[in-house]
Amino acid sequence: MKPESAKPRKFTGYHATAIIVSFFGVVIAVNLLMASFAVTTFGGTVVDNSYVASQKYNEWLEKAREQAAHGWDVSKIVRHEGKVAMTVLGADETVLQGAEITATASHPVGRTDPVELSFRQDSTGTYVSSDTLPEGRWKLRILITHGGKEMALARDVL
Template identity: 50%
Template sequence: MSNSLPARRFTGWHMTAILVAFFAVVIAVNMLMATVAVRSFGGTVVENSYVASQRFNGWLAAARMQDRLRWKDDVVTDSVRHVVLILDDEAGAPVRGGTVKALAQHPLGRAADIPLAFQETAPGRYVSVTGLPAGRWRVRLDVRHGGGEQHLLREVD
């Protein structure tokens, strides 16, 4: 007496159906992932990559000059969503009389960029004139003071 089950044989038709189903699943997942990636990331693109590569050394030198300033910053939002920049020098003294401009960008590019102007409300404390809508924002700040420049990229909630 034998307890073995009868062997099943896959025909050419079965194998074709299995392969078609496998590749259909792979293609569907790839299409879904590509769609999600394109819709959720705005990306950063330069108009001319050759020109950008030629400017790289200048950008690097500007970054080194910025590092030499040793300014310390804190960027937050207040209760009415104004962006607040607190800026001190390396000794901890407020950096007074600077000029601050900024551009608020939605991290996923789903909202229009918002230009921000700032006023110094206390020594070393700069507050944007307008507030930001609710949510997370990437703020690009340009600070100029006494020949020094600081370019900051900060995220605020």
């Protein structure tokens, strides 16, 4: 049994207004938060100009076929004492001797400036960068030159 002094509360225009304003306030706050995350965490582009990229597509395919014809194989790129190391095998599956290797290391989301690396071959045949690469994830754009042939590739380094 209800006490006589307890009256049912009325739902007024104030309550409806408070609920509607609160709902849209939460929606707007979440949208602003997500938009700020989207703008501050993505720092790169896939291609600068998609039209120009589409015009060069067949040329890029031909270059890829030429590179595949070299028969070169690049091992997984690893870090060793802060430096980057890789092994390049020739078509005969032996270590490619005397290749000139350079690379540009870019942070995937553009938070730091690119780092230019040059490589030298050690006694085991492994190519090791002359400079160290700061910790973190990097995208390497590598250029290998040997005997008048070139190979360009992109690899990730963790």
